[in-house]
Amino acid sequence: MKNYEFITLEGIEGVGKSTAIQVVKRILEEKGRDVVITREPGGTAIGEKVRDILLSTQNNEMSPVSELFLLLAARAQHLAEVVSPALASGKCVVCDRFFDATFAYQGAGRGLDISIIKSATDLISPFFIPTLTLLLDAPVEVGFQRIKNRGHTDRFEEQNRVFFERIRASYLNRARLEPKRFCVIDASQSLGEVSNSIELILQDKFDS
Ligand SMILES: Nc1ncnc2c1ncn2[C@@H]1O[C@H](COP(=O)(O)OP(=O)(O)OP(=O)(O)O)[C@@H](O)[C@H]1O
Numbered sequence: 210m211k212n213y214e215f216i217t218l219e220g221i222e223g224v225g226k227s228t229a230i231q232v233v234k235r236i237l238e239e240k241g242r243d244v245v246i247t248r249e250p251g252g253t254a255i256g257e258k259v260r261d262i263l264l265s266t267q268n269n270e271m272s273p274v275s276e277l278f279l280l281l282a283a284r285a286q287h288l289a290e291v292v293s294p295a296l297a298s299g300k301c302v303v304c305d306r307f308f309d310a311t312f313a314y315q316g317a318g319r320g321l322d323i324s325i326i327k328s329a330t331d332l333i334s335p336f337f338i339p340t341l342t343l344l345l346d347a348p349v350e351v352g353f354q355r356i357k358n359r360g361h362t363d364r365f366e367e368q369n370r371v372f373f374e375r376i377r378a379s380y381l382n383r384a385r386l387e388p389k390r391f392c393v394i395d396a397s398q399s400l401g402e403v404s405n406s407i408e409l410i411l412q413d414k415f416d417s
C-alpha cells in the first residue's frame with residue numbers, strides 16, 4: 210500500500226457513510242497511516258457555507274445547474290485547501306461523497322445531461338480520481354428508516370422515493386462500469402457485518 214490513498218464513500222441518504230468513514234479511519238490508522246477524513250459538499254469553511262445553501266429547504270427554487278455549480282465551487286475549494294495538500298504530504302484522504310455523487314444526484318437525480326456534468330467536473334478536478342470508492346448500497350427504505358428520527362429533513366431528503374431509486378441505480382451502474390475502483394458493500398447488513406466487509410476490502414486492496 211502506498212502511504213497515501215484517496216478513498217471515497219458513496220451511497221444514498223442514511224445508508225451509513227458517516228458511520229463507515231470512522232471504520233475506514235480506524236483500520237488505516239491501525240496500518241500506521243496518517244488519515245484525514247472529510248466530506249462533500251463541505252470540508253472547508255467556504256464549502257460548509259455552500260453546503261448550508263445547498264441543503265436549506267428555503268432554497269427550493271434552486272435550478273439544477275445552479276446546484277451543480279455550487280457543488281463544484283465547494284469542491285474546487287475542498288481540493289485546493291484540503292485534499293491536495295493532504296495527499297501531497299503523504300496522508301490518506303477519506304472523503305464522505307465525491308464526484309460519483311455529482312453524477313448520481315445531479316445527473317440521474319436532477320436529470321442534468323451527463324456530458325455537462327463530466328465537462329464541469331473535469332474543469333476543476335481532472336487529476337483527482339479516488340484510488341478506491343466504497344459504495345454502501347441498500348434499499349432506499351433502509352436508509353430512510355435509519356435517519357427518520359433525526360428530526361429535520363434537508364432539501365435532498367425531501368425528494369421522493371423514486372428520486373433516490375434513480376440515484377441508487379446510477380451508483381450501481383457506475384460501480385459496474387469501474388469494477389477496479391469500486392467495491393460495493395451490502396449496507397443493509399448489521400454495522401458489525403459492514404465493518405467486517407470494509408476490513409476485508411482494505412486488507413485485500415492494501416497489504417500492510
Ligand atoms: N449497518 C448499520 N446498521 C444499522 N444502523 C446503522 C448502520 N450503519 C449506520 N447506522 C445508523 O444509521 C444512521 C445513519 O447512519 P449515517 O449517519 O452513518 O448515514 P449516512 O449515510 O452518513 O447518512 P446521510 O446520507 O444522511 O449523511 C445512524 O444512526 C447510524 O448509527
Ligand SMILES: [Mg+2]
Pocket residue numbers: 226227228305
Ligand atoms: Mg452522513
